[in-house]
Amino acid sequence: GTRGSLPSPGKHTFRYGGNTSCLEVRADNRVLIFDAGSGIRHLGDVLVRNGEVAAELFLSHFHWDHIQGLPFFRPLYTPETTMRVHGPRQGTSDVQSLIAGQMGPIYFPVPFEALSAKLDFSDLDATPVMVGNAQVTPHRVRHPMNTYGFRVRNGDSAIAYIPDNELVGGHYDMPHGWYESLCSFLEGVDVLVHDAMFTNEEYQKFAGWGHSTFRDAVRLAEDAGVGRLLLFHHSPERTDAALDRIVEELRNDIERRNSGLQLAVASEGEDILFEE
Numbered sequence: 001g002t003r004g005s006l007p008s009p010g011k012h013t014f015r016y017g018g019n020t021s022c023l024e025v026r027a028d029n030r031v032l033i034f035d036a037g038s039g040i041r042h043l044g045d046v047l048v049r050n051g052e053v054a055a056e057l058f059l060s061h062f063h064w065d066h067i068q069g070l071p072f073f074r075p076l077y078t079p080e081t082t083m084r085v086h087g088p089r090q091g092t093s094d095v096q097s098l099i100a101g102q103m104g105p106i107y108f109p110v111p112f113e114a115l116s117a118k119l120d121f122s123d124l125d126a127t128p129v130m131v132g133n134a135q136v137t138p139h140r141v142r143h144p145m146n147t148y149g150f151r152v153r154n155g156d157s158a159i160a161y162i163p164d165n166e167l168v169g170g171h172y173d174m175p176h177g178w179y180e181s182l183c184s185f186l187e188g189v190d191v192l193v194h195d196a197m198f199t200n201e202e203y204q205k206f207a208g209w210g211h212s213t214f215r216d217a218v219r220l221a222e223d224a225g226v227g228r229l230l231l232f233h234h235s236p237e238r239t240d241a242a243l244d245r246i247v248e249e250l251r252n253d254i255e256r257r258n259s260g261l262q263l264a265v266a267s268e269g270e271d272i273l274f275e276e
Contacts, residue, residue, distance in 0.1 A: 001039020002266045004163075004197050004211070004233035005065050012239040017268025020065040021163050021233065023193060027134035027154040031055040034150060034161045039268065040069035044076075053080040056131050058124070058138075059087035060163055061147040062098050070099065071108050081117035086124045088138075088146040096121040124148065139185045141165040142172045143210035151185060157274035158189040160226075163233050165195045167216040169207040186224035190274065193266055194220065196231035199246070214246055218254070221261055228262040 001019030009018040020037030031047065033040065033055055047055070053075060060066055075081040087095040099121075100112040122129075128137040134154040141149045142165055149162030166172070167179075175181070186192060197211035212220075214231060221229040234243065243265045254261055 001037045002268050006236045007038045008236040015240040028132045030132045033057045035066045036070040038069040041072045044073040048074045055083045057085045076115045076117045079116045084120040086122045089123045159191045160189045161193045166210045167212045183224040190227045192226040193230045193232045195233045197233050197235050230266040232266040
């Protein structure tokens with residue numbers, strides 16, 4: 001799932017995708033899942049079909065577009081499934097309470113107690129989490145509520161996932177030097193999947209909503225020395241054709257600056273392979 005805020009299926013979004021945030025990472029045959037937007041439903045079908053029943057789920061935060069697919073994730077209803085769910089506390093609420101609340105009778109007809117998978121819940125902070133040989137490191141970002149991005153390193157390869165992050169504008173309780181810290185966190189990653197929801201013109205109306213512009217995401221990737229940037233969290237009304245025009249203009253700018261950054265639009269169902 002690559003879309004932000006709201007699933008947006010249709011003929012104008014089918015190439016880059018209309019499902020909301022979900023990224024699957026495979027590391028040494030381990031299944032790592034980042035966010036549980038509507039895109040996680042299809043992933044769950046694939047996992048069940050392949051007989052894969054062990055996974056680690058990392059939630060960046062609990063806004064609706066990042067968890068709305070979780071009650072429809074088929075492995076949760078399979079007794080053979082084991083899954084550890086990591087996420088940031090929101091105030092006094094822990095991860096298990098937040099997910100159980102989502103499946104309360106006001107919002108969903110099937111209760112949390114009906115889940116038959118073996119689940120473990122972990123409140124995350126900036127402490128790295130080891131999954132086999134892969135290291136998952138959270139990093140707090142600028143978005144309403146307690147929100148984290150993630151860097152995954154396995155051997156010599158690294159990918160970072162930061163779906164919601166307002167790089168310029170807004171008011172957040174962040175430490176001095178947060179941008180330099182973020183650049184250090186991302187330094188040299190092979191692929192950065194980053195929030196790029198608005199054009200510069202659109203952003204004037206949405207400052208403080210917790211999302212970045214295309215150009216701010218490019219600047220961050222260049223400042224951090226990222227190999228490849230995938231623009232992510234597409235606005236619900238953004239068509240495939242509009243994304244094509246935007247990325248072409250950005251690539252022209254990158255070429256004029258003689259930057260080595262590779263740039264693309266995150267596409268639903270795309271596979272990215274890392275050499276061992």
